[in-house]
Amino acid sequence: MTTDKTRLRIAIQKSGRLSRDSEKLLSQLGVKFVMRDNRLIAHAENLPIDILRVRDDDIPALVMDGIIDLGIVGQNVLEEVELERQADAMPARYRELKALGFGKCRLSLAIPEDEEFASAEALDGKIIATSYPRLLGRYLAAKGTSFKNCQLNGSVEVAPRAGLADAICDLVSTGATLEANGLKEVEVIYRSQATLIAREQAFEPAKQQLIDTLMTRLQGVLSARESKYIMLHAPKNKLGEIVKLLPGAENPTILPLAGQEGEEVKVALHAVASETLFWETMEALKALGASSILVLPIEKMLE
Numbered sequence: 001m002t003t004d005k006t007r008l009r010i011a012i013q014k015s016g017r018l019s020r021d022s023e024k025l026l027s028q029l030g031v032k033f034v035m036r037d038n039r040l041i042a043h044a045e046n047l048p049i050d051i052l053r054v055r056d057d058d059i060p061a062l063v064m065d066g067i068i069d070l071g072i073v074g075q076n077v078l079e080e081v082e083l084e085r086q087a088d089a090m091p092a093r094y095r096e097l098k099a100l101g102f103g104k105c106r107l108s109l110a111i112p113e114d115e116e117f118a119s120a121e122a123l124d125g126k127i128i129a130t131s132y133p134r135l136l137g138r139y140l141a142a143k144g145t146s147f148k149n150c151q152l153n154g155s156v157e158v159a160p161r162a163g164l165a166d167a168i169c170d171l172v173s174t175g176a177t178l179e180a181n182g183l184k185e186v187e188v189i190y191r192s193q194a195t196l197i198a199r200e201q202a203f204e205p206a207k208q209q210l211i212d213t214l215m216t217r218l219q220g221v222l223s224a225r226e227s228k229y230i231m232l233h234a235p236k237n238k239l240g241e242i243v244k245l246l247p248g249a250e251n252p253t254i255l256p257l258a259g260q261e262g263e264e265v266k267v268a269l270h271a272v273a274s275e276t277l278f279w280e281t282m283e284a285l286k287a288l289g290a291s292s293i294l295v296l297p298i299e300k301m302l303e
């Protein structure tokens with residue numbers, strides 16, 4: 001294999017829920033690469049970075065063993081592997097650098113929709129199908145409850161109907177998969193999103209410097225994602241009230257508009273708001289006399 005150890009190695013999911021967002025994020029950080037469908041490794045063209053594409057389950061261990069420098073993985077998989085390796089006395093340390101805001105889902109208990117649910121404690125001794133026995137075990141143990149594990153790494157939702165289990169504990173986002181399988185979500189046991197992790201061991205200075213640069217850029221991408229550039233025309237005498245409606249836009253730029261005179265003079269207001277503007281806020285701005293209201297996405301920010 002021709003991997004150069006001086007290059008920063010980042011593992012992402014090869015194909016699945018996190019793949020597209022992980023690749024997009026790396027591009028937004030200025031890493032230029034071409035992903036070929038069957039290639040497991042992509043060399044960045046403009047930075048000393050190699051991107052490895054693997055099963056998401058393998059990412060935590062690769063980082064915990066120090067084989068890979070950084071990884072993007074769901075917190076659910078990360079913590080499950082951590083608990084498993086701790087139980088097996090294997091290296092289980094890593095540094096969580098930043099939660100990334102995508103891959104948001106919850107790990108929930110679900111039972112057949114026609115059954116009554118009293119409490120998680122009432123599942124004591126029951127068979128629960130899951131791919132996350134350790135996260136589930138930790139949650140139930142805290143309630144003094146135990147369960148019989150039916151380990152399934154896919155098609156967990158069919159287990160109750162197939163007579164394999166009394167309940168399941170699986171990932172839920174919209175709930176459509178549960179509904180399609182005649183199940184209902186009864187208790188959330190863990191909330192997850194994708195996160196960026198680093199190996200525990202210190203990096204050599206050049207790699208650390210590259211990580212620092214990527215982290216500054218990441219902060220810029222994440223803040224930009226939550227911010228919006230607002231432009232509007234506002235009656236000069238309503239500026240105070242209008243600015244109050246714009247979250248995080250304390251110091252707007254005010255510019256004169258050509259050909260405006262008299263009592264009802266309007267000015268242009270430009271501001272960066274720290275959140276997106278909801279329709280309700282835009283309607284309130286209009287009610288105050290604002291017009292030509294534009295809300296634009298921001299690609300990058302460096303403060």
Ligand SMILES: Nc1ncnc2c1ncn2[C@@H]1O[C@H](COP(=O)(O)OP(=O)(O)OP(=O)(O)O)[C@@H](O)[C@H]1O
Nearest residue numbers: 013016017018055056057074077103104105171173
């Ligand atoms: N419905 C969902 N909505 C949002 N995020 C999700 C959803 N389902 C899973 N995820 C997140 O995406 C991660 C990957 O999910 P995916 O279903 O692609 O995994 P997988 O089938 O185990 O893939 P692999 O082949 O890499 O092992 C999950 O561990 C979780 O963090």
Ligand SMILES: O=P(O)(O)OC[C@H]1O[C@H](OP(=O)(O)OP(=O)(O)O)[C@H](O)[C@@H]1O
Nearest residue numbers: 017154155171172173174175176177178
């Ligand atoms: O609540 P929902 O919006 O229906 O999402 C939940 C489903 O999403 C995930 O599977 P995915 O679709 O990624 O496919 P997989 O089962 O092949 O991993 C997860 O394992 C659930 O089955």
Ligand SMILES: [Mg+2]
Nearest residue numbers: 055056057058
């Ligand atoms: Mg997996």
